[in-house]
Amino acid sequence: MGRSLGIDPIPPKTCNFSCVYCQLGRTTQFINDRRDFFPRKEIFQEIQERIHRIGIENIDYITFVGDGEPTLCRSLGWLLEQISAEFSRPTAVITNGALLYEDEVQEELSIADIVLPTLDAGYAETFKKINRPHPQIQFQTMIEGMTKFGRLYSGEIWLEFMAVQGLNDNSKELQQVSNHIARIKPAKVYVNIPIRPPAEPWVKSPTQTGLHLIREILGNVVEIILPENGKFQLVSNDITGLKEEIVQIIRRHPMRLEQIQELLQQKGISNSEYIIKELERLNLIKHLKYENTIYFVSGDVKRGK
Numbered sequence: 213m214g215r216s217l218g219i220d221p222i223p224p225k226t227c228n229f230s231c232v233y234c235q236l237g238r239t240t241q242f243i244n245d246r247r248d249f250f251p252r253k254e255i256f257q258e259i260q261e262r263i264h265r266i267g268i269e270n271i272d273y274i275t276f277v278g279d280g281e282p283t284l285c286r287s288l289g290w291l292l293e294q295i296s297a298e299f300s301r302p303t304a305v306i307t308n309g310a311l312l313y314e315d316e317v318q319e320e321l322s323i324a325d326i327v328l329p330t331l332d333a334g335y336a337e338t339f340k341k342i343n344r345p346h347p348q349i350q351f352q353t354m355i356e357g358m359t360k361f362g363r364l365y366s367g368e369i370w371l372e373f374m375a376v377q378g379l380n381d382n383s384k385e386l387q388q389v390s391n392h393i394a395r396i397k398p399a400k401v402y403v404n405i406p407i408r409p410p411a412e413p414w415v416k417s418p419t420q421t422g423l424h425l426i427r428e429i430l431g432n433v434v435e436i437i438l439p440e441n442g443k444f445q446l447v448s449n450d451i452t453g454l455k456e457e458i459v460q461i462i463r464r465h466p467m468r469l470e471q472i473q474e475l476l477q478q479k480g481i482s483n484s485e486y487i488i489k490e491l492e493r494l495n496l497i498k499h500l501k502y503e504n505t506i507y508f509v510s511g512d513v514k515r516g517k
């Protein structure tokens with residue numbers, strides 16, 4: 213999404229799924245009712261302040277991406293309206309799509325320019341195994357919600373599919389995913405693979421055979437997203453602010469050592485080791501190894517053994 217300003221309107225790990233591959237760990241606030249977690253005016257004020265600080269010309273997209281599921285924020289529509297009225301930038305919402313069957317959520321998301329829902333399964337059984345949804349969420353209802361939204365929505369749907377070895381990389385499952393995609397009619401389909409430490413350590417990326425099947429069955433529209441090459445940006449100029457920003461990024465997006473080093477170097481800090489050690493000592497971050505790479509994750513993340 214180019215230079216994307218991420219907005220997180222919900223508290224840490226608040227979600228109606230607890231996906232086995234979630235890079236934020238197991239869901240700790242497992243809820244399915246929409247709420248105002250923070251006063252909406254305060255959220256919008258923070259957005260305004262941050263945009264003025266960064267400069268609107270340095271932002272390509274304003275994106276709602278929760279430390280969990282952003283549609284659980286009841287003021288999402290109000291926030292999208294305020295942003296669209298004040299800033300001339302496209303908006304996007306990254307969502308698991310579970311609440312898209314609700315008229316209210318459809319109406320609110322229709323304000324955004326792009327909606328990126330997730331669809332990882334063809335069948336309810338696989339959906340339960342991968343996404344571990346809240347008991348109120350039914351697979352068929354979710355698919356119907358996405359399909360109806362696909363018909364009514366005038367923006368673009370970019371569907372995301374996370375491929376997990378042994379769960380959704382077989383031809384029967386992929387064929388059914390492909391059938392759902394044909395009904396939802398997204399403008400693009402992205403295939404992701406788990407590259408950062410997942411909630412459950414047994415989660416693996418598909419083998420080459422699995423990836424081949426995915427390309428073959430999901431078709432030409434698919435873009436396989438391999439290890440990221442996007443950049444983060446820090447805005448603070450003092451060390452306390454920089455530490456806080458790094459903790460906040462890692463809370464939502466585990467980072468490799470070289471990514472943290474590069475960010476701090478841009479701010480003129482060449483010896484970042486003592487900062488990382490201090491954040492680890494305070495238990496604000498911790499390191500984990502996944503697929504031969506060390507990642508720094510939030511200190512309070514809950515993962516399976």
Ligand code: SF4
Pocket residue numbers: 227228229230231233234235236239279280281308
């Ligand atoms: S991956 Fe997204 S939808 Fe799944 S548990 Fe994590 S935050 Fe929730």
